[in-house]
Amino acid sequence: MTFRFQLHHTDAETGARRGTFTTPHGPVETPGFMPVGTQGTVKGLTIDHVASTGAHMILGNTYHLGLRPGHQTVRALGGLHAMSGWEGPILTDSGGFQVFSLKGINKISEHSVVFRSHIDGALIDLTPEHSIEIQESLGSDVAMVLDHVVALPAERGEVQQAMERSIRWAKRCLEYASRDDQAKFAIVQGGLDVDLRVQCARELAAMDFEGYAVGGLSVGETPDEMYRITAATTPELPAEKPRYLMGVGRPIDLLESVVRGIDLFDCVMPTRNGRNGFAFTDSGPIKIRNAKHKTDTSPLDESCDCLTCTRHSRGYLRHLFIAGEMLGPTLLSLHNLTYYQKVMRGAREAIQENRLAEFIATKKSQWGIT
């Protein structure tokens, strides 16, 4: 079997899962975090840097890569693995989130979504089948189905219609897909309505996907709402398949969602915040531009073994940001991604030893969360 998800252990107290998701390009230990490489590169980092953070699987984006350089070009360059040089597993998002988040939506029908390219304004007609066609050209290990995402808050009727369309589109994706070496993951929609979420999860669970995602969250709702929807959705998903919470989030969100049965995450936060001079550490968040770091010779995080923390001081990092040097964003992104991986590694070890709740309590204390 090309894809396999082995559940090694379930935390006795919380029910959090420790597993391994095996792909054609290697294993992904879960719970796991995927760095985002939207355009075929994790912003500012070489592939050696990304590997050094401990990441197993990275994420690419169908919407962005389909527009530029175009899926035929990626295919001509040998697929996304050969093109980017990343030899590990890759998951590609379907483009649904990007298309429905843009202002350029032109027309949504049962057939497709028509939108304007953010690059050149061209009209693009994206069907579920075309999203899979692009992802098959990209050659990712995991393809996501095209989903209809609605902005929240929204009328229940609108959320329901988009959810039901997402189910039909998921089925079309599954029927169209032709690559055995590419797993298909469905995406549960339904806004903040538990009944819709449950209905969507059950209908998708009845189809033969290799994994299931919870989508349409982290779009402005409170963390508690997100946790509530996640907790209501995961019990409806097949226990023997990996579960992926899309676009989430802060380190605490990852841990709270692991407790609610999630195995995989992706988020731009560690890289985007890194580029903006914001670092995650075991002593809580750090704004590196702050004047108090000016002559500080200590590293960002004493306990971190990334290149940033082993080679450079807070004072130097502050200087790089104040002087507008590219190396600042690179070094903070590298640290933040390393930190996220360390938190996930800690969670995996804690689950294995039935002490995840204690681990989370310690982290909350370190991060100043009460």
Next chain:
Amino acid sequence: MTFRFQLHHTDAETGARRGTFTTPHGPVETPGFMPVGTQGTVKGLTIDHVASTGAHMILGNTYHLGLRPGHQTVRALGGLHAMSGWEGPILTDSGGFQVFSLKGINKISEHSVVFRSHIDGALIDLTPEHSIEIQESLGSDVAMVLDHVVALPAERGEVQQAMERSIRWAKRCLEYASRDDQAKFAIVQGGLDVDLRVQCARELAAMDFEGYAVGGLSVGETPDEMYRITAATTPELPAEKPRYLMGVGRPIDLLESVVRGIDLFDCVMPTRNGRNGFAFTDSGPIKIRNAKHKTDTSPLDESCDCLTCTRHSRGYLRHLFIAGEMLGPTLLSLHNLTYYQKVMRGAREAIQENRLAEFIATKKSQWGIT
């Protein structure tokens, strides 16, 4: 002796020199090229990247670092080596070139040059002594004297006055300097006037500097004028001291200047051109944005063993530039610096075997220079 310059061999045909300049932070093989790290970082590269290019000594800038983060801050962070993490030799430019290139010049006197900071407009009074004071705080292995650089073309009288002032300022720098672990290099001025250059070289050669630079070139004159002035100046400099041609240049300029007796170089060209999508290769220059590279799976340079060339295709590099990704400038800068080091290494080997002229002829043929 803290500093030592050993001449290993002189090319029988051209007279080019092969040597080793020893500093407190290690040896610099000559002829050698120094990557420019103006603000305490070679733009877009980690220190591991810089080391991987084969660079021995890097350059920092007194003007930029003196303004931001300020020399007291650099000192508080342990000096430029500790601050940047670069453990090899560092040379710092005096700030003369930057101050006299800016529009913000306020007043030049025998005492000092008063200029406006490009950062906040503050008036700064820079004396030769203060330039050395800053460089002593930075703790570079080599400090450059403060020189008076005139924009060319200029009246002979103006060039002569600036040259004579540069000699007096060089003397003041030497008298003020107090660190035994920091070499002082004088800078020969005199514009495009051979008589002034010779006079300046002789007067500086009579003082006890550890090395000599040729400054005020690569400011718009033709390559042939630059070669002519270099050729007329180097015979007047002490043979047993290293000679540094400041701010030069294209790979061919480096080789033509090695023939004329130069040992050290620095230039922003490999990094600046790299950021702009321009690569130096053994097949001549490459503009990576060109559409012809779109689906090209070959590396920038078949014979290069840098991370860029061993991991990535021209097609991917083009994509990074077209998509505006930071990784593009990083990867092309890394390649270009590796390429410059390879050209210098080739020149050193060729000198050792008395075949520099042949080596240069081969390179000119590869680069399409007739």
